[in-house]
Amino acid sequence: MNHLGDLVSALLDGELTAGERAAAEAHLAGCPDCRTEMARTAAMRSLVRGLPPIEPPFGFVEGLVRADRRRRPAAVFAAAAAVAAAVGLAVTPRSDGVAPPVGRFVEAHATATPGGDPVTNLGPPSVLPVSFRP
Amino acid sequence: MDKDEQSVPDWEEVARRYGRFIFTVAYRLTGNEADAQDLVQDVLLRVRRGLPTYRPGSMEGWLSRITTNAFLDDVRRRRRRPLEALPDEPDRVVPPSVGADEALEATALPEDVQAALIALPEDFRAAVVLSDVVGLGYAEIAESLGVPIGTVRSRIHRGRALLREALA
Numbered sequence: 001m002n003h004l005g006d007l008v009s010a011l012l013d014g015e016l017t018a019g020e021r022a023a024a025e026a027h028l029a030g031c032p033d034c035r036t037e038m039a040r041t042a043a044m045r046s047l048v049r050g051l052p053p054i055e056p057p058f059g060f061v062e063g064l065v066r067a068d069r070r071r072r073p074a075a076v077f078a079a080a081a082a083v084a085a086a087v088g089l090a091v092t093p094r095s096d097g098v099a100p101p102v103g104r105f106v107e108a109h110a111t112a113t114p115g116g117d118p119v120t121n122l123g124p125p126s127v128l129p130v131s132f133r134p
Numbered sequence: 135m136d137k138d139e140q141s142v143p144d145w146e147e148v149a150r151r152y153g154r155f156i157f158t159v160a161y162r163l164t165g166n167e168a169d170a171q172d173l174v175q176d177v178l179l180r181v182r183r184g185l186p187t188y189r190p191g192s193m194e195g196w197l198s199r200i201t202t203n204a205f206l207d208d209v210r211r212r213r214r215r216p217l218e219a220l221p222d223e224p225d226r227v228v229p230p231s232v233g234a235d236e237a238l239e240a241t242a243l244p245e246d247v248q249a250a251l252i253a254l255p256e257d258f259r260a261a262v263v264l265s266d267v268v269g270l271g272y273a274e275i276a277e278s279l280g281v282p283i284g285t286v287r288s289r290i291h292r293g294r295a296l297l298r299e300a301l302a
Contacts, residue, residue: 006291007287007291010287013265013290015287040298041294044295044298045294047242047301048247048251048262048266049269051247051248053155053158054154054157056153056171064153065150068145068149068182
């Protein structure tokens with residue numbers, strides 16, 4: 001059998017079939033080079049597996065969630081607005097004392113306006129009739 | 135609400151619960167905080183689109199697959215051409231790192247290991263990260279990367295050999 005090559009890692013990772021495994025182990029028993037290769041690969045594998053988890057910068061994930069919420073309400077509000085528009089037709093404005101006293105305003109304006117005819121409330125004409133020139 | 139809807143998690147829940155996991159994988163792939171942050175952002179957008187079709191299973195497997203593919207897509211986009219991977223033929227024997235100091239390897243600091251990871255070709259790095267950082271099996275790695283299992287074997291073993299050389 002040739003040297004194990006790529007099979008070294010697959011053997012370490014438990015990724016060989018039963019047949020491949022048996023053949024690989026038989027080869028290892030008689031091949032110091034492959035045993036060395038195996039030991040070195042195992043050491044390297046442990047180093048990578050031993051790398052610690054990494055904390056994202058403080059507030060990073062929460063910032064992404066909040067940014068997403070700010071972006072997404074556009075869609076949520078559009079849907080809500082459509083519903084409100086449909087429902088809104090059935091809703092009448094409230095009449096709780098906001099109607100302006102129009103009559104009183106007109107009266108006050110009429111009595112306070114200075115000059116002019118008291119009946120028509122029209123002032124003297126400020127523009128003379130235009131005469132046509134020949 | 136039916137059973138399926140209950141088991142498909144909400145996006146914010148995924149972001150909060152797996153944010154550290156995704157960031158760790160992203161950092162191991164990119165090697166720096168700024169690129170890792172960009173990658174996490176990209177991954178969470180993909181997660182948002184993919185969640186409706188997510189089939190309850192290994193969330194970490196699913197997320198690491200998305201992260202790895204987002205990473206490789208970005209690498210390809212930046213280069214504007216396909217990855218120039220080393221040839222994948224499994225017969226190529228890794229040159230033994232003669233004189234490699236095993237004691238040095240054994241005492242390598244996480245920063246050194248990270249630097250060695252970043253020196254790997256991206257395709258090899260992705261396979262090693264999925265295997266040794268995430269802990270996926272070869273079949274799942276093959277599926278994630280869209281390559282045959284023989285290619286996964288080769289990339290993982292040669293990736294580890296290159297890491298050893300870098301740390302020797």
